[in-house]
């Protein structure tokens with residue numbers, strides 16, 4: 001006899017929300033009870049008002065999640081809107097994400113049999129998705145979830161793409177989506193679009209993440225990650241400490257991290273790699289990494305406290321990225337000057353992926369060798385300074401295109417000095433945390449080296465309460481503690497590793513969601529991009545304080561120390577303009593010569 005299909009209710013009052021168990025760039029996830037079915041579920045709550053410029057992405061995610069049917073892909077039970085929130089009801093994965101488990105219990109990374117098992121299950125999900133025309137586009141440890149039995153599911157279709165979008169099989173994409181550290185070079189480059197092979201690159205990066213406890217280049221700001229991914233040889237498992245890993249693991253990673261996507265294996269082929277022969281059962285995962293963990297909500301709360309400040313200053317704003325590019329040298333200087341001991345430690349912890357570009361094989365494969373590689377990757381950074389002028393224009397164009405910054409967004413734009421930002425975001429004992437937790441160290445490294453692009457001006461609170469005080473609302477059912485935990489927040493603890501979503505759609509009403517800026521948190525959020533509070537006030541009608549439109553008034557900079565922070569950016573742009581000017585002059589001369597010749601010939 002066939003078991004009747006479970007019907008999940010599509011009304012908020014049929015669910016009771018418990019504690020928060022996760023937070024992404026666009027949503028908060030709760031453990032919850034489905035009352036009629038008496039079943040624990042996870043509910044992802046997205047505030048549609050805040051996500052209004054990425055509705056397509058949300059629709060796509062929900063649609064994809066409802067269609068998929070594979071044991072390794074997290075499928076949504078149902079979804080519905082409740083006022084301005086979208087609720088996505090999913091199976092509760094009590095183990096949480098690999099990232100959370102790793103940060104909690106294995107900060108140095110998992111053992112190889114665990115990695116092989118996690119990756120094999122993830123790869124099965126990719127085989128399925130690719131076969132059905134989907135590119136996941138955000139494969140990373142944070143999106144690999146486990147339940148208490150050790151079952152592994154790939155989650156988060158927030159940025160997934162359907163290769164059948166246009167009706168006929170469209171195999172490549174031209175959007176700029178992903179999370180910088182995990183993003184394939186061709187996705188960054190925007191030259192020929194990309195296809196499902198981009199997931200294979202991210203899969204390789206995820207393998208390194210699981211092996212080391214963090215992704216390659218995770219210490220660096222997004223712009224630097226872009227530069228290093230494009231310019232350096234691919235990262236790999238080649239160092240002293242990687243001796244513990246097998247040859248087959250190293251080969252599998254090297255096969256994924258080839259710059260030329262055509263030379264990467266398909267997910268199907270990769271699944272046959274002998275590395276996955278070491279993979280074990282889900283029971284093994286349950287016994288090895290899940291058993292004994294505190295409840296997910298508790299772990300999430302503890303981890304969140306560690307992350308909370310360092311991450312706050314991160315935002316993926318075009319001006320930030322440009323500025324970061326310009327600050328690369330300064331950043332390096334500061335990182336090598338301040339505390340050599342700590343610095344060495346950090347290098348050892350985070351930078352061991354950077355291979356000198358010169359050591360890259362012509363096809364972009366990772367042929368690096370442990371002994372003679374520049375372990376810290378800092379030598380490469382020296383060359384980055386020089387490369388700024390010749391920085392491949394394509395990624396910059398791509399970035400500029402995607403951020404789509406308009407006048408309304410730049411009202412009273414201003415810059416804020418790093419020191420200021422640090423003072424606001426750091427706790428006094430942050431340096432201890434930095435030593436203790438890598439991610440924190442990463443984030444502090446980032447926050448401490450960069451000026452922040454800030455926007456002041458009108459403060460319009462667009463966010464309402466997550467749950468409304470109407471009779472049928474689930475808020476009525478919450479105890480006080482729960483309620484306190486559940487207020488919708490777009491707080492300062494966003495993970496900077498959240499996806500960069502390219503070509504953010506402009507809010508049709510030209511809204512920008514402006515949030516409370518007390519405690520130095522985000523004051524403005526544009527989809528996945530956020531803007532930090534108050535500093536010096538500048539204004540540009542072009543939407544870029546670095547790039548005023550012809551005829552616009554120059555940006556008046558007050559004699560504040562913060563103003564000096566933008567000088568490197570201005571110099572960088574000036575340098576680029578000079579190069580362009582020379583090119584134009586050359587072209588004019590050529591055209592003039594051409595005209596003269598034509599003229600002579602005609603006469």
Ligand SMILES: Nc1ncnc2c1ncn2[C@@H]1O[C@H](COP(=O)(O)OP(=O)(O)OP(=O)(O)O)[C@@H](O)[C@H]1O
Pocket residue numbers: 021022023024025026027029042044074090091092093094096097100138142143145155156158497498499
């Ligand atoms: N079904 C689930 N069961 C348990 N935890 C979950 C579940 N879904 C999500 N989470 C947790 O919530 C976190 C954030 O969820 P999710 O990644 O879906 O949000 P997002 O905004 O799309 O994130 P991202 O920053 O990747 O875009 C996950 O990293 C995971 O730890």
